[in-house]
Each structure stands twice: as structure tokens, then as C-alpha cells.
Amino acid sequence: MTHLSTLRVNGDRLWQRLMAVGAVGETARGGSNRQALTDQDQAARELFLGWARDAGCSVRADAAGNLFVRRAGRRELAPVMTGSHLDTQPTGGKFDGILGVLGGLEVIETLNDAGVQTDRPLEVVVWTNEEGARFDTAMMGSAVWSGAMTLEDARALTDRAGVSVGDELDRLGYGAAPPPAPHEVAAAFELHIEQGPVLEDAGIPIGVVTGVQHMSRHRIVVEGEECHAGPTPMALRRDPMMALARFLPELYAVADAHAPDGRVTIGFIDARPGSGNTVPGRLELTVDVRHPDAGRYDAMVWACEAAVAEACGTLGLPATWTRFWHAPGVTFAARCIDAVRAAVAITGHDHLELVSGAGHDACNVAPLAPTSMIFVPCRDGISHNEAEWATPAHCAAGTDVLLHAMLHAARA
Amino acid sequence: MTHLSTLRVNGDRLWQRLMAVGAVGETARGGSNRQALTDQDQAARELFLGWARDAGCSVRADAAGNLFVRRAGRRELAPVMTGSHLDTQPTGGKFDGILGVLGGLEVIETLNDAGVQTDRPLEVVVWTNEEGARFDTAMMGSAVWSGAMTLEDARALTDRAGVSVGDELDRLGYGAAPPPAPHEVAAAFELHIEQGPVLEDAGIPIGVVTGVQHMSRHRIVVEGEECHAGPTPMALRRDPMMALARFLPELYAVADAHAPDGRVTIGFIDARPGSGNTVPGRLELTVDVRHPDAGRYDAMVWACEAAVAEACGTLGLPATWTRFWHAPGVTFAARCIDAVRAAVAITGHDHLELVSGAGHDACNVAPLAPTSMIFVPCRDGISHNEAEWATPAHCAAGTDVLLHAMLHAARA
Numbered sequence: 001m002t003h004l005s006t007l008r009v010n011g012d013r014l015w016q017r018l019m020a021v022g023a024v025g026e027t028a029r030g031g032s033n034r035q036a037l038t039d040q041d042q043a044a045r046e047l048f049l050g051w052a053r054d055a056g057c058s059v060r061a062d063a064a065g066n067l068f069v070r071r072a073g074r075r076e077l078a079p080v081m082t083g084s085h086l087d088t089q090p091t092g093g094k095f096d097g098i099l100g101v102l103g104g105l106e107v108i109e110t111l112n113d114a115g116v117q118t119d120r121p122l123e124v125v126v127w128t129n130e131e132g133a134r135f136d137t138a139m140m141g142s143a144v145w146s147g148a149m150t151l152e153d154a155r156a157l158t159d160r161a162g163v164s165v166g167d168e169l170d171r172l173g174y175g176a177a178p179p180p181a182p183h184e185v186a187a188a189f190e191l192h193i194e195q196g197p198v199l200e201d202a203g204i205p206i207g208v209v210t211g212v213q214h215m216s217r218h219r220i221v222v223e224g225e226e227c228h229a230g231p232t233p234m235a236l237r238r239d240p241m242m243a244l245a246r247f248l249p250e251l252y253a254v255a256d257a258h259a260p261d262g263r264v265t266i267g268f269i270d271a272r273p274g275s276g277n278t279v280p281g282r283l284e285l286t287v288d289v290r291h292p293d294a295g296r297y298d299a300m301v302w303a304c305e306a307a308v309a310e311a312c313g314t315l316g317l318p319a320t321w322t323r324f325w326h327a328p329g330v331t332f333a334a335r336c337i338d339a340v341r342a343a344v345a346i347t348g349h350d351h352l353e354l355v356s357g358a359g360h361d362a363c364n365v366a367p368l369a370p371t372s373m374i375f376v377p378c379r380d381g382i383s384h385n386e387a388e389w390a391t392p393a394h395c396a397a398g399t400d401v402l403l404h405a406m407l408h409a410a411r412a
Numbered sequence: 413m414t415h416l417s418t419l420r421v422n423g424d425r426l427w428q429r430l431m432a433v434g435a436v437g438e439t440a441r442g443g444s445n446r447q448a449l450t451d452q453d454q455a456a457r458e459l460f461l462g463w464a465r466d467a468g469c470s471v472r473a474d475a476a477g478n479l480f481v482r483r484a485g486r487r488e489l490a491p492v493m494t495g496s497h498l499d500t501q502p503t504g505g506k507f508d509g510i511l512g513v514l515g516g517l518e519v520i521e522t523l524n525d526a527g528v529q530t531d532r533p534l535e536v537v538v539w540t541n542e543e544g545a546r547f548d549t550a551m552m553g554s555a556v557w558s559g560a561m562t563l564e565d566a567r568a569l570t571d572r573a574g575v576s577v578g579d580e581l582d583r584l585g586y587g588a589a590p591p592p593a594p595h596e597v598a599a600a601f602e603l604h605i606e607q608g609p610v611l612e613d614a615g616i617p618i619g620v621v622t623g624v625q626h627m628s629r630h631r632i633v634v635e636g637e638e639c640h641a642g643p644t645p646m647a648l649r650r651d652p653m654m655a656l657a658r659f660l661p662e663l664y665a666v667a668d669a670h671a672p673d674g675r676v677t678i679g680f681i682d683a684r685p686g687s688g689n690t691v692p693g694r695l696e697l698t699v700d701v702r703h704p705d706a707g708r709y710d711a712m713v714w715a716c717e718a719a720v721a722e723a724c725g726t727l728g729l730p731a732t733w734t735r736f737w738h739a740p741g742v743t744f745a746a747r748c749i750d751a752v753r754a755a756v757a758i759t760g761h762d763h764l765e766l767v768s769g770a771g772h773d774a775c776n777v778a779p780l781a782p783t784s785m786i787f788v789p790c791r792d793g794i795s796h797n798e799a800e801w802a803t804p805a806h807c808a809a810g811t812d813v814l815l816h817a818m819l820h821a822a823r824a
Contacts, residue, residue: 194643195640195642195643196639196640196642196643196644196645196648197639197643197644197645197648198643198645198648201648213642215642217688217689226797227608227609227793227794228607228608228769228770228793228795228796229675229677229679229700229702229769230607230608230625230627230675230702230768230769230770230771231606231607231608231609231610231768231769231770231793232608232609232675232769232793233608233609233610233672233673233675234664234667234668234671234672234674234675234676235671235672236609236610236613236793239677241660241678241681242664244660245660245661245663245664246661248653248656248657248660249657249658249661251657252646252654252657255646256646259646259647260645260646260647261645262646263641263642263644263645263646264646265641265651265688265689265690265691266653266683266692267641267683267686267687267688267689267690267691267692268683268686268687268688269653269681269682269683270681270682271678271679271680271681274679274680274681275679275680276629276677276679276680276698276700276737277629277677277679277700278677278679279677279679280678280679286688288641288688288689290641290642325688356642356643357640357641357642357643357644358640358642358643359642381639381640381643381644381648382639383640384640384690385638
């Protein structure tokens with residue numbers, strides 16, 4: 001079947017569909033607001049399902065609202081899966097998630113156009129509520145499918161208006177669908193924008209993603225004693241900002257010591273009572289720690305916690321370090337990574353091997369089926385933002401790689 | 413008149429009056445909520461004026477609501493002035509300001525009891541809105557009296573409900589009083605709690621206050637670039653918290669370099685968007701800088717600004733440093749400081765010479781008349797707080813020193 005290596009997706013069709021989905025819930029600045037299980041989210045799903053049915057696919061949903069679109073194979077084997085999500089952040093972009101869904105559909109369309117049948121069925125999945133923006137649990141649908149979260153727990157999540165996931169699933173007609181349950185999957189691939197600047201910075205169109213970083217977030221609270229900024233000598237203060245002055249450089253030094261892959265982010269900080277005239281009585285901040293290597297990740301977390309304890313101990317200020325979020329790293333399956341490498345070789349694109357810094361639905365699929373991911377660059381590394389952008393050429397290149405990785409894996 | 417040196421105030425009467433005023437607008441935790449120009453503020457003023465009239469004083473108000481209570485002297489000379497304020501923070505204490513007013517009245521009562529007449533008249537002032545809590549300009553009444561602020565500007569200040577100072581002055585009957593104007597004052601003294609821990613820490617009852625620190629507050633804004641905490645390598649970030657890690661230790665080093673009098677306070681800090689998952693795009697913080705010596709104060713401000721510029725410049729992050737509040741230091745009059753020293757010698761109390769870390773109404777009086785202040789300890793240095801506390805013995809000791817300083821200055 002040597003002619004297959006010359007097969008390429010229809011980049012124009014893919015782009016038009018990306019723009020058509022992006023127009024559903026489009027924002028003033030050209031992004032999308034299609035939060036999970038809203039009418040906008042449902043409208044995008046129906047657009048997608050219409051194209052999928054026109055492409056001859058069978059369609060099924062589960063009770064978590066996950067959609068499974070299947071192109072039959074030559075044989076009744078476990079399918080090759082791909083997919084991502086159609087929901088967005090409140091001021092999200094047109095690519096995060098959507099590219100992975102429409103890229104999967106484009107693979108099917110391309111094979112239809114070329115009259116190519118695969119041994120294994122191909123399946124494109126739309127996972128529900130990947131963003132966790134409206135309902136505060138990211139990657140919810142894939143977690144429920146995989147068994148990492150119960151359907152009950154997912155249904156009980158509520159948005160700020162008090163509307164639950166269960167309410168919305170019932171309203172949109174998913175409630176009566178069969179309960180989510182993992183089926184056998186031969187291989188799974190997820191195509192996604194990088195959401196970081198590495199590929200763009202290197203001028204390279206394809207990321208072969210070998211895994212996902214270990215990551216966790218920690219809350220630091222340092223207690224001090226409020227006092228007047230004027231009359232209180234420095235030596236008599238119990239100032240949590242003085243502790244910060246000691247440990248903040250140390251936190252960044254931990255990232256440096258584990259460069260280039262170690263990451264430390266302080267995204268939230270608050271000093272109470274927050275008056276310019278008063279030494280704070282309490283300082284709170286969050287520290288997000290990430291590294292692809294489990295041993296180095298553990299060392300980083302330990303070193304950050306030790307730096308905080310050392311600084312606060314020296315100043316005699318009570319401090320707590322609490323892990324409030326944790327996502328263990330994922331190492332993707334060698335055979336799926338190899339399939340992506342082979343696809344890169346066929347398409348001739350330059351590539352980098354990367355570890356994902358963010359979590360994706362693929363993380364929930366990976367424990368159940370051989371899985372890997374493909375990244376394409378996004379402008380300035382920006383995502384979760386109306387300015388999020390990927391070029392038509394990069395979207396097509398990534399989908400070409402997805403096509404050949406799926407073809408590779410779809411052999412019996 | 414050697415018998416005068418044995419004269420002491422009636423500490424019990426002083427204490428009972430402190431508690432009686434403190435009971436007006438008393439809070440659940442034993443503090444006072446008597447914000448400027450409220451009914452509670454007015455009730456405390458009326459209590460004070462009743463005692464003053466009973467003590468044979470004449471009473472006048474000005475259109476800023478400042479109250480001037482006068483005990484006639486032997487001769488029609490410029491008076492010796494004392495006083496402070498009766499308004500409090502929303503959760504204020506029973507001593508900040510009140511001690512200075514009731515201490516002044518107690519001096520008059522003590523002289524009445526002893527049948528002592530002074531050459532010069534004695535005057536006790538209640539300044540309006542010293543706290544700047546309800547209407548956001550501290551030391552307002554004394555500023556208007558001194559000419560540092562116009563009556564119009566003061567009347568235009570509004571509280572959060574939109575009620576203006578002018579509305580309240582009119583409602584309480586001050587609007588029709590003569591416009592505020594400085595009169596000749598021979599000497600002025602203000603008795604106040606220290607609002608800091610120095611006297612208590614040293615176990616000393618009297619602070620001879622030689623001046624007020626130079627002080628200013630600055631807003632630092634560092635611009636960065638929001639990005640995802642996961643996919644963005646440290647080297648490609650534009651993270652304002654990294655700049656903070658560099659300049660925050662430097663700010664405290666500036667205070668150290670000007671120890672023990674230099675003070676640097678970072679009371680407010682905010683990182684946007686404030687998500688644990690996102691490198692901040694913007695960091696804002698305030699820096700309060702204080703030193704009693706003008707040259708050292710200037711050097712500190714310069715060094716702090718330079719440290720911020722250096723750190724942000726190294727990282728290529730745009731940053732601004734804006735002074736948004738400034739109170740030049742005050743050096744009190746040598747003859748008033750000497751009068752307090754002489755009074756300390758007469759009463760036999762231990763004393764420290766101090767520079768005030770906070771501003772007081774005395775700062776507005778000082779440009780127009782020889783002025784100084786007397787401090788007494790407050791528990792744990794706490795002020796602007798319901799827990800604010802001074803002992804009866806310390807209140808009496810400070811008032812004894814005020815008595816003898818005023819007697820000294822009241823000689824023709």
C-alpha cells in the first residue's frame with residue numbers, strides 16, 4: 001500500500017470547519033465562549049455530528065455526554081481512537097480541543113475521499129467538560145469514561161448559578177444514554193495545540209509528545225503580626241513579607257537547578273489586611289511545581305517546601321505548606337510514540353520531542369489504552385485566551401501526522 | 413512657685429473620662445467606633461464640652477468642626493495649645509487621640525483644683541477627622557485650620573455612602589461657625605499613645621518626641637506576560653514574580669542599611685490574573701519608606717527605586733515606580749522639646765527620645781507654632797484596633813508631663 005504515504009488531509013476543509021465551530025459562541029475579539037454543556041457547546045456538537053453522519057460514521061453518546069463517532073473498519077476489532085473536546089474557556093480560543101476533534105474527523109474524510117478502508121475501526125471522541133471552567137473539574141468526561149471519577153460525582157458538580165452537570169446532561173438529552181464505560185481501544189492519539197512557546201520558538205511545526213509532566217499546586221500561608229508601618233522598628237516586626245523575601249528567590253533557584261524542564265509558578269499572592277500602611281498579618285501564595293521526571297519532580301517539591309520552612313523558621317513565623325492539587329505525570333506508550341515518529345517521517349515535517357506541560361484528556365485514556373499526543377505550534381504560546389491562534393498550515397501538518405499515525409496503528 | 417513642681421494630675425478622673433468617652437460607640441470587643449462627624453463622634457464631643465464648660469472654659473468651634481476650649485490666663489497673650497482628636501477608626505481603640513484631648517482637659521482641671529492661674533491662656537483643641545477613615549484624608553481638621561487644605565476641599569470629601577463632610581458639618585451645626593483660620597499660639601504640645609512597641613519594649617513610660625519621620629508610599633507595577641504554568645519553559649517566561657524575587661530582598665536590605673531607624677513596609681501585593689495555573693501578567697505592590705533623617709530618607713527611596721529598576725531591567729520587564737503619598741518629616745521646636753524634657757525632670761519619669769513613625773495633628777500645627785509631642789506606651793504597640801490599650805498609670809504619667817510642659821510654656 002505504498003500509495004498511502006502520499007496521502008494528505010484537506011487543509012482547507014479542516015480550516016473552514018475550525019472557523020465554523022469557532023463562530024459558535026464567538027466573542028467580540030475573535031475567540032469563543034462555549035462553556036461545557038451550554039447551548040453553544042451543544043450547537044458545536046451538533047455541527048460536528050452532522051458532518052460525521054454525512055461522512056458515514058455511526059454516532060453514540062454516553063450518559064456523561066461524551067460523543068463517540070465511528071468509521072467502521074474492515075474487521076470488528078478494537079478501534080483506533082482520537083479526539084479531544086469542543087468546550088472552551090469563557091474567553092477561550094478556536095483551537096484548544098477543537099483541532100483534536102475536527103482533525104480526527106478530517107482523517108476520516110480524507111480516507112473517505114481516497115477510498116481507503118482500514119483494518120480497525122477509527123473513532124473520534126468529543127469529551128465533555130475538558131476545560132473545567134464552568135464546572136470546576138477539568139477533563140471531566142474522560143475521567144468519568146475511564147473510571148477515575150464517578151458519574152454521580154460529575155453530575156453533582158455545579159456552576160456559579162447553582163446549575164448542576166446532571167441538570168444540563170438531562171436537559172440536553174444525555175441523561176438517558178448508557179452509562180460511561182471504557183471499551184477496548186487499540187491505540188489512542190490526541191492532536192492539540194502546544195499551549196506553550198517551544199515549537200514556535202524553535203520554528204518547528206510538529207511536537208512528538210512523549211508524556212505529561214508531573215505537576216502539583218501548593219498553598220503557602222505565613223502568619224505574621226499586623227502593625228503600623230511607621231512606629232514599629234524593623235527588628236520588632238513579625239512580617240511575612242520578610243519571609244517571602246527570603247524564600248521567593250529560593251523557589252526560582254529550585255527551578256534553575258532543574259532547568260530546562262523544571263517549572264515553578266507563583267500565580268496567586270495575597271497579603272492581609274492589604275493596606276500600604278500596615279505590616280501584613282498574613283501572607284498567602286500558591287506555588288505550582290512541574291517536572292517530567294518523577295525523581296526530579298519530587299526533589300523540586302521537597303526543595304521548595306524546605307526553602308519556605310527554612311525562611312519562616314529563621315524568622316519565627318508559623319507557616320503551612322499544603323498540596324491542594326496533584327496530577328501525576330504520564331509516560332505515553334512507546335508504540336504510539338513510534339507511530340507518531342513514523343508518521344512524521346512519512347510527512348517529512350521537522351519535529352521536536354516534547355513533554356506536555358498541561359494535562360489533557362489523553363491523560364485519562366493513557367491508563368486504559370496505548371496513547372500519545374501530537375502538538376502543533378500556537379502563536380506566542382498563548383492559549384485560554386481569545387488571541388489563541390494556529391496557522392492553517394500547522395493545523396494541516398498536525399492532522400497529516402495524525403492521519404499517518406492512525407493509519408499505522410489501524411493495521412490489524 | 414516651687415510648690416508647682418509637686419503638682420500631679422488626678423489619674424482616676426482622667427481614667428474615668430477616658431472610659432466614659434470610650435463607651436460612646438463602644439464595640440463588642442471593647443474598642444470604639446466613632447468615625448468622624450457621626451452622631452457618635454458628636455456625642456463624644458458634647459460629653460467633652462460639658463466637662464470643659466463645667467471647668468469654666470470658654471468654647472468655640474470653627475466651620476471645619478474644630479473645637480477650641482480655653483482657660484483664661486492672667487494676661488491676654490497667645491495661648492499654650494494642646495489637644496488631639498476624638499474620632500476613631502471603625503474598629504478603633506479608646507486612647508488614640510482621646511488621651512490627648514482628655515489629658516489637656518485634665519491639665520486644666522488639675523490647675524483649677526490647685527487654684528493655679530497661668531500667665532498665658534491654655535487651650536485644648538479637638539481636631540475634626542484626624543483618622544481619615546470615613547472621609548479619606550487624615551488630619552483633615554488641623555490641615556484646614558493651618559491652611560494646608562482648603563475648607564472647600566474638605567467639605568467635598570465623601571464617605572462610601574456619598575455623604576460629604578460639608579453635609580455632616582451643616583447637619584451638626586458647624587457650617588455656620590466662623591471659617592477656620594490659624595491664631596497665634598505660643599507653644600503647642602500633643603500627648604498621644606506611641607502606636608508602636610518601642611517604649612513598652614524598653615519598659616519606659618515617657619517618650620520625648622523630637623520630630624516625625626519623613627515618609628512616603630510608592631506603587632510599583634511590573635508588567636509581564638500571562639502564560640500557562642505548564643507548557644512555558646522558565647527561560648521563555650516574562651514573569652513579574654521573578655522580578656519580585658530579585659528586588660524584594662533588596663528592599664529589606666535598604667532598611668537594614670539604614671537600621672535602626674529606616675523602615676520599609678510592603679503592605680499590599682496583587683498578581684493578575686491571580687490564578688495558580690497562570691504566570692502573572694501584572695504585579696502591583698506598595699512600598700512605604702520612612703526615616704527620621706531627610707538625607708537618609710532620600711537615600712532609602714532612591715535605593716529602593718533603583719533596586720526595582722535594576723531587577724526589572726535585567727529581566728526586560730516594564731516597571732513603574734510612582735509616589736502616591738508623601739508626608740515630609742517634621743522637626744519639632746527645640747524650646748517645646750526642652751519644655752517636655754524639663755517636665756520629665758520634674759516628674760522624675762524615665763524617658764526615651766523618639767521620632768514619631770506616624771503623622772499627627774501636631775504635624776499641621778508645627779509650621780505655625782512651636783510644637784512637640786509626648787508619647788506613652790501602648791500594649792504590644794497595637795493601635796487602630798479594638799485591642800488598643802494604655803495603662804491608667806501611663807496615661808497619668810504622660811498627662812503629668814503635659815501639665816508641666818504647659819506650665820513651663822505658659823510663663824509670660
